[in-house]
Amino acid sequence: MKRIIVDYKKLTNEILTLLVEKYPDGYGDDDIIRFKNASNETVEALEVRTDEAVYLVKVSTRLANTMENFDEEEDDDFDSGDIGNSVDIPDDNDPDNE
Template identity: 55%
Template sequence: MKRVIVEYAKLTKDILDMLIEKYPDGYDYEDIISFKNAKGETVKAVEVKTEDTCYLVKISNRLENAMEEYAEDEEFFDDNDDFDVNDDESK
């Protein structure tokens, strides 16, 4: 299974949909995974999976806000310039 670390700016609609589906009320402390990246820095993320890929989505205040906004208004993703809109990356 491929593992992909995803930062806020690289979120796709598909990944955001999976996050909302898995964490409809937001994620809790026990949902957070901590690991060291190649630079030795501690990274905190939440995990969502497809059949062939495990996405580790880095946690940030912006991620929490995006999940809340997107859950209420699906147009949020299309109207937001923060995202690198390229859904092909998630496939």
């Protein structure tokens, strides 16, 4: 089974849905997996599984906010036909994003 490291900026609706389902009340320190990447940097991630892969989603403050906002929006207008599409997440470092 493939293990894929994903940054919150690259989350698909499918992965974000899995995260919200697995951690409906948010995640805690016990849920975080810590490992060293190829550059010997410590990475913190949450694990979610599909039939095809294990996704390790990098943990950040923005991830928690994205999960919370997605859960709220999902109740209003989530269409299950959107699974697999990308989620647009604004980049705070983007000068065009105000």
